[in-house]
């Protein structure tokens with residue numbers, strides 16, 4: 409008997425990840441706007457000013473009083489000019505107009521802008537060739553944002569558009585959740601650094617680069633720890649060290665049933681296992697736990713399993729630690745070829761997702777079988793999520809996809 413769930417369903421495992429991470433949500437920090445890109449907002453932002461902050465011209469032309477215009481041509485007297493920049497004290501009176509540029513504040517008295525191309529200028533006379541509609545080419549104060557409105561909500565990811573919205577409101581800094589610090593471990597006596605030569609039985613370490621890249625793609629700055637040998641004491645010391653210093657430990661390998669799979673024992677003995685082994689394929693031996701101040705995501709060593717478990721749990725964990733409440737957009741695509749499976753586990757299959765000529769997103773499954781076959785991951789750009797239970801999915805069936813490229 410264990411005091412943690414084992415062999416649990418994928419959705420139950422995701423729920424545990426979300427729950428545990430929410431309880432260990434990271435603290436907040438206030439940063440200048442330029443450093444908030446990609447971060448999760450921790451407090452709502454209310455607009456300190458309206459947007460636009462004043463009525464202004466949408467075009468280069470002449471500001472005028474619409475009531476002065478007649479059918480056909482109208483000649484107005486050019487009395488001044490107002491360019492984008494500080495507002496001058498100008499008033500447009502009857503039969504008058506003011507030269508104006510895009511973004512310049514509307515002078516008092518004017519309510520319409522005629523674009524330059526619809527005029528003929530002769531000294532201080534401006535002939536309006538065809539009358540614009542009343543209020544044409546104006547951008548009204550507050551039409552985009554009213555002062556005091558909540559424009560950005562806590563829990564949302566700061567995209568470039570959202571950061572620039574804060575900038576347009578004159579907000580110089582934002583309070584965001586801290587990014588988790590991450591230690592990455594690969595483990596196994598068979599692993600060799602690319603560039604060195606292989607002795608019989610050895611392989612190159614590919615998972616470390618895979619994890620470093622996947623974590624960096626999430627906006628994190630992972631630290632690669634020296635590779636772990638298959639030595640229980642060394643595994644214990646390294647993981648416990650990292651547990652004191654990092655928010656998140658991501659390991660790969662040494663988590664299954666082999667004699668050299670030491671990671672579960674260390675987490676169990678010195679920390680807490682939240683679950684071990686999930687009904688998924690590949691990635692079944694995945695473990696989630698806590699060690700000192702860190703959450704531990706221990707991924708199986710097979711490269712494709714690393715991929716499936718990172719996309720399946722890693723992203724959820726990183727989001728929840730950072731207080732993200734805005735869900736990532738769910739994506740679906742139509743199968744190009746049928747998929748059949750007889751086992752009960754949720755399966756993650758490599759596929760190439762593309763948009764066909766009718767604008768329909770389609771997923772072409774990659775026929776490679778085996779969680780060691782990394783090449784097929786590189787040749788694909790998404791994982792198809794094949795639901796729990798035996799399935800016979802015909803071509804054309806709409807399936808969930810997890811895109812990674």
Ligand SMILES: Nc1nc2c(c(=O)[nH]1)N[C@H]1C(S)=C(S)[C@@H](COP(=O)(O)OP(=O)(O)OC[C@H]3O[C@@H](n4cnc5c(N)ncnc54)[C@H](O)[C@@H]3O)O[C@H]1N2
Pocket residue numbers: 594595596598599611612613614615616660661662663664665666669690691692693707708709710711713779
């Ligand atoms: N008797 C059982 N055997 C296995 C089980 C099981 O339940 N009972 N599970 C299988 C499954 S499923 C997987 S997945 C693997 C996972 O095992 P581990 O997480 O303990 O990983 P390792 O044994 O250390 O390695 C598995 C495989 O991946 C290669 N590997 C490991 N690290 C790297 C790396 N950094 N770069 C490239 N390749 C790596 C390693 O050499 C092995 O070939 O266990 C099954 N066995």
Ligand code: MOO
Pocket residue numbers: 688689690691692693708710713779780
């Ligand atoms: O499920 Mo393992 O993760 O087959 O490769």
